[in-house]
Amino acid sequence: MRKARIILGHGSGGKLSHDLIESLFMPRFINPILQAGDDSAVFPLTDSDRISKRRQLSEDEIAFTTDSYVVNPLSWPGGDIGRLAVCGTVNDLAMVGATPLYLSAAFVIEEGLPISTLRRIVTSMQRAAKEARVKIVAGDTKVVEKGSADGLFINTAGVGLLSGEVKISGSNAQPGDMVIVSGTIGDHGIAVLSAREGLTFSNSFKSDVAPLNHMVDAMLRTSHKVHAMRDPTRGGLATTLNEIARQSKAGICILEEQIPIREEVAAACEILGYDPLYVANEGKLVACVAPEDAERMVQVMRKARYGHEATIIGEVLSGPKGRVIMRTRVGGTRIVDMLTGDMLPRIC
Amino acid sequence: MRFIDEFRNSAAGRGLALRIQEKKVRPTNLMEVCGTHTVAIFKHGIRQILPEKINLLSGPGCPVCVTPNADIDKAIALAKNAQVILTTFGDMMKVPGSYSSLSQVKAVGADIRVVYSILDALKIAENNSRKSVVFLGVGFETTSPTTASAILEAERLGIDNFFFLSVHKLIPPAMRALLDSDEVHIDGFICPGHVSTIIGSQPYEFIPREYGIPCVIAGFEPLDILQAIDMLLEQISAEEPRVDIQYRRAVRKEGNPIALKYLSTVFDVTDARWRGIGIIPKSGLKLGQRYERVDADCAFKIVTRPPKEAAGCCCGDILRGVSTPHECGLFAKACTPEHPVGPCMVSTEGTCSVWYLYEEEGEALSQTGEPQANNKPVTLKE
Amino acid sequence: MCLAVPVRVLQIxxxxxxxxxxxxxxxxxxxxxxxxxxxxxxLLHAGFAIQKLDEKEAEETIRLFEEIAEGMGD
Known part of the structure; x- marks a missing residue:
């Protein structure tokens, strides 16, 4: 192996993905907007050369993001690639505090895909867009030869509007902030895995794919002290908390006992040898909120459709900088690192 | 989850820790032989709640780690054969052989499938009758009976395109080799609970008898491990070394006689090479004469280049408990879980990987002068 | 490489x-x-039940742990 090649782990959202971005993409595309490293780029509608490194709060900032969806199988209990493609991009916009408005959708379709499948997925996108109150305003369709794509890939890009008062960034978590998670972790990853061949359980798990923008709206109306927010998708809660800790140059301590997890998801993780902290979510968010507003925030989130099980799971500390630690049930502590490589079922 | 959650109780954990802390002990080296114990110990933060005088050493019980390069190279050579579908556990994918890893050859087109159970591999063989499906059988006595069962099952069903590359190994001979090398001082063994569900407690009896070292067969939940440590300290202070079973709900003295019968039906015990340790007499399982036709080693002409070890890699010393990862010049520098040099960094239960993920940075943590979560009460309102 | 999980048998x-x-x-x-x-x-390991769990022994160990927990006063 003299020539380095892309392996699946580069797409897992964990350390390899970060290394690839930092060593290959970032140096070539570098600019202050990209460098912010949040789920969406935030910028005023002006010539990029006039944007300084320090973000000025102004009325007419927009948020912009894009994401490609490649998932096998195309549908699973609780969702499909269409709903995911809309919700994922809507959530990326919501995580910087923007109100999502417009989406584009590009389809790369493998020759031979049944039209009925495509119709079902596009209908599901229509429904998700309606729920999130966004419009799909541009699109593209490409068909590739059999074998060049796995059924269907979807890319969506999205634009949202920011109000001048909002400054939410993964780099803005403050020591003392409470870390809130909006519900049970791992539901999506386990649902997709169990729908895949070979890991079949007789129960059907339900994925949590959902648009979170309405809950975020309610949160931002409750408090101006939401400092950092992110949706723990690929790489799971552990990877997202590490991103926030690194970008904010702070430490994060979470309590094992407080982390909400469905019993059947916990059981699947036991059997497959997964750590639920690393399993993907598509309808959950993590927020770092000033302590004086945290309790109220949890109450508000619990009233939202997708936040019934919101709870405080830990706290932002001044250090150790860039690290996430967990107090275990039996009173020990451990480091919680980013996901390394990709997740494989293991018997070890 | 019944019979899981009860063994993670927080108050009982603190109670057991207190019990251990109250015991007057001299510096004590306890070795957890099994890699699954290593992971559990780090995952539950058990090292931090033990008194400093109790030092936990990780032993050679990570089957991925002790598989020598030559065997990985063989599996890779088989996977490159266009007629072959190679099936294996997820644990094996990223382990570096001499020149490549399974995950790297999969990236360039080899048909390699990760399975949760060998029964999934059997199904793949059933559904792909024109291909040869090879299962890379790795693991200790916990896992080898599942391979034996599948071989018997394939025979019963008349599936003739299912082959096996057995690198299965046995734990007690490795413990003896470790003791005979006399490189590390061990005051007590935390013996592998799930291996023991199969082999029982008898195979460890030689350890207290010949070497005077206490053994406790332990479960894998945090309370199990703490109780096993407490039981070992009792034995040490009473100077009455024997084999105790902490994991009584799963381990019987005689083990699982049916599993043992299947093992002896299908496999012959053979000398085997362990990475870092060398050849240990009677420590491996190879397919017996009756099953030679499904032995991938006999059925395929496997050509590999001479194996080579990565320069500077200390996995061997680490597997014997002679060195800790920090004593390896590559650790956390040239060798990380994303770019592993040796198998101890790649396997989920490899000592280096576990230290890197849970501890290495944890130690760096205490040097920053920042408040440690351990001491700082986190204030949470319910 | 020895993960195993206690599971209950529903049907045979x-x-x-x-x-x-x-x-x-x-x-x-x-x-x-x-x-x-x-x-x-x-105990389920890699798709196989490898050993029967002795519930009586399990309960005994649990009882001991409960006593220790009670001793901690919470």
């Missing part, structure tokens, strides 16, 4: 069983523990 069909843990059910081979009964707990 020759040497195949439906087993359950945490509300989650899946198939497992009981080739290695052919005499298990519906309702028994077994």
């Amino acid at each position: 069909d020759s040497l195949e069983a439906l087993v359950e843990v945490g509300g989650l059910a899946r198939q497992a081979s009981i080739m290695l523990v052919p005499d298990v009964q519906v309702g028994d707990y077994v």
